[in-house]
Amino acid sequence: MTVTILILQFFLVLAAAPATVGIVRKIKARFQNRRGARITLPYWSLLSLLRKEMTITRHSSWVFRIVPFVVFGSALALAALIPSFAVGILAASMSNIFLVGAVAALGSAFLVFGGMDTGSTFGNMGSSREMTIASLIEPAVYVSLASLATLSGSWSLDGIALFFAASKWVEIILPASLTLVALVFVLLAENARYPVDNPATHLELTMVHEAMVLEYSGPYLAMLEYASWIKLTAMLMLVMNLVAPWGILTSPFALGATLIALVAFAIKLGVGAFVIAFIESTIVKMRFYRMQEYMSLALIVALGGLAISLVSIAV
């Protein structure tokens, strides 16, 4: 049964990922008084990319060709490991916080290789920036995850989500609040959103993620784009499941509960996408050379969250 639920969760995240991006884009368009494209547009973009001819630059090597697979594989692993729909379905060791962090880092490293293996300044610049962001956010990632683990007494994301679902919301949200803020910082930085990166432009001054994948086309581009959407969806659902741990599927897995969990999943995804769109519509992108302020702030907030967690388990 747990395997069925695991597969269900895996494919649910895969199926919802384009919609997440579609919803964010739609809401952003509404904020800008535009009608915006249909929410289903990302699905069609993926399908059309899959059918298109690929152009591969002659200045690239075999590394360029394996990058989409590793990045996509890392995103698939995140979709399977992160508790987005149900908890208690995986062995604790598999969603260990440090393991999840390392799998994400592996994906980032290969994305950087992809940008570097083109011989183009665009890709190189995106790579350099992506590497800066991905490495400097690392302390905040591990500290905030460790403080959640401290609170819940479990070292897996699965156990953490289970603890949040099982506790009284009022009792758990106060000690976790600062850590959750830090996690939002991490979420925005890891997924190349405002204020770290602008996902909507192709201007050389603003972009990070889009610059790295500039040289990719056709199915490879589809894999890279899809991977970034999956990562965003999985991480967004993780934060949502901690902030609002209602309706998440726990064992015993009954049919009614599964249906409720599906509805809860959709609602949380919608709310999360709204929050991201809201953040992106109300703040401006930071200049890249001010990024260390963002990273330091994220780390300080995470350390503050850790201090609160430590005090709250000691009391």
Added chain:
Amino acid sequence: MVASFFVASLILPLVAGVAALLLLRTKAGHMLTQLVFALGGLSGVVGATLFYASDGASTVVFHTALFSLVVGTLSVFFLGIISVGVLLTSLYALEGLRRYKSVYSLPWLAVASAFFIFGMQATVMASSVAGFLVAWELMSVAAYFLVIADGTEESLHAGFSFFIMAHIGFASLVAGFLLLSAGNPFAEWPEVALAAKTMTPATLSVAFSLLFIGFGSKAGLAPLHQWLPMAHPQAPSHASALLSGVMLKVALFGFIQSLFLFPSVPLSWGVVVLVVGLVSAFFGVLHAVVESDMKRVLAWSSIENMGLIFSGVGAAMILRTLPYEAGPVLASSIAIFVALHIINHFLFKSGLFMAAGVIVSEVHSRDMDIMGGLAQKWPIFSGVFLALALAAAALPPFGTFFGEWMYLQSLALALVGLPLPLSVVAGLVLAAVALVSGLAIVAFVKMFSSVFLGRARNEHAEHVGMMPMSLMWPPMVCAILSIVAGVLAFPFFSSHFMDGASIMQDVVIVQGASMNAWILWALIAGLAIIALLLARFLRVPVRITDTWDCGQPLTSRMEYTATGFSAPFRFFFRAFLVSRKEMIVTPISSENPWIANRRLEWSITSTWERLFYRPVGQALLRFAEYARKFQSGVVQMYLLFVVIALVGAFIFAL
């Protein structure tokens, strides 16, 4: 039986040295020498395997009245690493050194290597203070000759600072050991420990500080690390692999061994080791990120990794002294990290130095800014290098990742297991280790991308020859062993492998955090299969084109160099990296100031040089000024000094 293998591994390098001198500069002589070295390494590997396969009791290898050589559980672990290192590097040197036969005097290089290898092994096996110090000094002096082997100005300068630092370290080791053994240089280790029992805490603290300075300077800990990135890259690449991958571990061995001489280890010592380790790790990795000399990046990364290892040792020391239940358990899981990281760092660093040696010999430069595009020329070799670089970046599925995971997990468990003020410290250490591991990813992603990816940036990099198999397989073995370490090392260590050596004692799987490498491997294999299926599914036409260039043809000059790649880090960490940038404008035309020759000069100086080395140097010079006043040149004055000294000595003696 076991002892004879160790004796062989000790004697064979010396035999090789003699053979090299007798056979002079012939090809056969070189081959024979390196094969004898390899044979020595092999017998050491066999000896270590037999040692662990049998009961693993301490064995006397060699015994005379004056000194003897003994192996125990801890020292065989390090001997095994030395032997594997010698085996791989000498097989690599078969072909690798022959390319440089006009640069180096191969017979004398072999003699230096022989004494170096002998010195390292004897250091680890020595059973008395005097034996240890003699072997240590032999190792240092031989290493000096390896560093200056090519005889260039830069090497001599690097060798000089290495020599000075090695002897500052040696002096403090002598002082520390003599203090601890109550002045008896021929004391065996148990006698030293016995003598130390009767000493006051103040004496012990002084002895500990001296020993930490001595071993720390050899292991490249800040602030005594400046020599390392200068000296290690200057040696021939196979020797750099031994210096960085193996010799630093010998320093670590010396430190761990001397910890057991002390009757107890106070909390403050552990704190000092932890802090110094973390500071070294941070500065090491930061310089590795911004450096663009290939072998120097590897040397800085050695400082980082030794810093991490020492911080682990410090954390284990602290946790052992704490009166809490969680302390010893966490200390032993951190000890597993230390052991794993010793192996893993040895593997990837030796492999990377050897691989870097091949690249440097083909591209004729160590500057990563002019390389690039090598992945198209050497697909297999670039795969090997990628594996080693990912191992160095501590990413899964390589052994390094599992080691660092162990460390991070133990620190995270300390958050829960320790009471409040201490758990906050554990949180800060966790953040620092996470920052270091994040920056390590940058350093090695940068290295791989700027050397192998994109387009070649100079002639040599564009027209490299075929990669000879004989140079490719030693790094490849390191890469494979690194993966094997990821799969096997953890289960191996958790089944009480290291029993007997006190710091690695009572190994347990960390409570509440099962860390099974096999599950990850199943996951990765599963995803690989999915990806392959997708690849079959995605059969679309492919067109090979130029890189998109906005209509303006791209050249390799437009690519990001290694220096460009790390620009954000130079900016963000400018407080730590004192970088100086200057535009030098020389006018060409007197009428038009815009027509000028512009040149950008920039350099990174070390914070430590500004804050530590220069003040110390200036203080020393000032002191010398005062001392000169006594040197009047009048003979009577000197006679007076002699009389005063004699009277003083008599008074002191009476």
